[in-house]
Amino acid sequence: MSDKTEVAKRQEQTPARRRMAPTVIPSVDIYENDDEILLFADMPGVTKDAIAINLENGRLTIKAPRLLAGEGVLQFEEFGDVEYERVFSVPQGIDTDKVKAIMDNGVLSLHLPKSETVKPRQITVQAG
Amino acid sequence: MSARWNDFDQIFSAMDLLRNRMGMANRLFSDFEPPWGLSSGWSAVSNLPRTNLYDADDHLLLKAAVPGLGKDEINIKIQGNYLEISGSRQEKAPEGYAAHRLERGGETFFSRSLTLPAEIDSSKVEAKLKDGILTLRLPKAKSAKIKRITIS
Numbered sequence: 375m376s377d378k379t380e381v382a383k384r385q386e387q388t389p390a391r392r393r394m395a396p397t398v399i400p401s402v403d404i405y406e407n408d409d410e411i412l413l414f415a416d417m418p419g420v421t422k423d424a425i426a427i428n429l430e431n432g433r434l435t436i437k438a439p440r441l442l443a444g445e446g447v448l449q450f451e452e453f454g455d456v457e458y459e460r461v462f463s464v465p466q467g468i469d470t471d472k473v474k475a476i477m478d479n480g481v482l483s484l485h486l487p488k489s490e491t492v493k494p495r496q497i498t499v500q501a502g
Numbered sequence: 503m504s505a506r507w508n509d510f511d512q513i514f515s516a517m518d519l520l521r522n523r524m525g526m527a528n529r530l531f532s533d534f535e536p537p538w539g540l541s542s543g544w545s546a547v548s549n550l551p552r553t554n555l556y557d558a559d560d561h562l563l564l565k566a567a568v569p570g571l572g573k574d575e576i577n578i579k580i581q582g583n584y585l586e587i588s589g590s591r592q593e594k595a596p597e598g599y600a601a602h603r604l605e606r607g608g609e610t611f612f613s614r615s616l617t618l619p620a621e622i623d624s625s626k627v628e629a630k631l632k633d634g635i636l637t638l639r640l641p642k643a644k645s646a647k648i649k650r651i652t653i654s
Binding site: 401402403404405406407412414416417418419420421442444445446447448449450451452453454477479480481 | 552553554555556557558559562563565567568569570571572595596598599600601602603604605606607608619631633634635
């Protein structure tokens with residue numbers, strides 16, 4: 375019985391005003407060779423600890439907030455606080471244990487190695 | 503009254519959320535961040551790093567987004583209240599890879615000049631590069647500083 379009243383109750387005490395940083399899609403380059411998929415993403419101002427990379431059910435999610443600390447009076451602004459987010463569909467056969475991410479000068483490099491089973495293999499025909 | 507505002511806020515934050523969700527699903531509604539401030543509302547010129555400028559009394563603070571650039575790839579020139587930042591991103595595509603998607607602009611060169619709102623003491627300028635953001639601390643020249651005059 376008690377949980378029915380819970381549903382109807384409004385939570386006025388929770389502050390509804392929350393400044394949501396706009397979500398922005400980072401620009402990426404995606405490369406592939408026989409061994410891996412390599413992804414570069416431009417995310418200036420993002421620290422390496424702030425990035426969340428999630429690989430689940432064939433979906434790769436990159437999420438990272440950028441917070442800029444200014445000083446004094448703003449004269450003009452062309453970029454601000456954002457939440458970088460982008461979701462990719464990743465083909466099967468990625469060796470999730472060996473995924474490697476490097477953040478360098480605001481550019482994320484993400485190495486997604488292919489597992490042995492999906493790598494192309496040359497089969498030599500033997501004489502019978 | 504506060505309850506009313508709460509309602510408005512809730513509606514707006516729901517709209518924000520919806521807008522963000524639509525952005526995720528459909529490019530048309532998204533704030534896609536072009537690599538170099540390409541045709542982004544304010545600046546019609548392409549290939550320039552996005553820049554913010556702040557005025558903090560005795561100095562100006564400039565922030566420019568230069569992802570992928572090393573400190574040796576950026577040149578800064580200052581004379582009086584004229585500032586020029588130029589740079590080039592020397593980024594080669596990794597060898598032996600097939601490209602699926604190229605949005606970042608690859609190798610680029612840019613040069614951006616700004617007229618600052620005050621004369622700068624160029625000998626005391628500090629430049630830092632961190633996480634793809636160039637930060638310049640530009641102390642104002644003596645003549646440009648505000649002098650407070652007390653009435654005798």
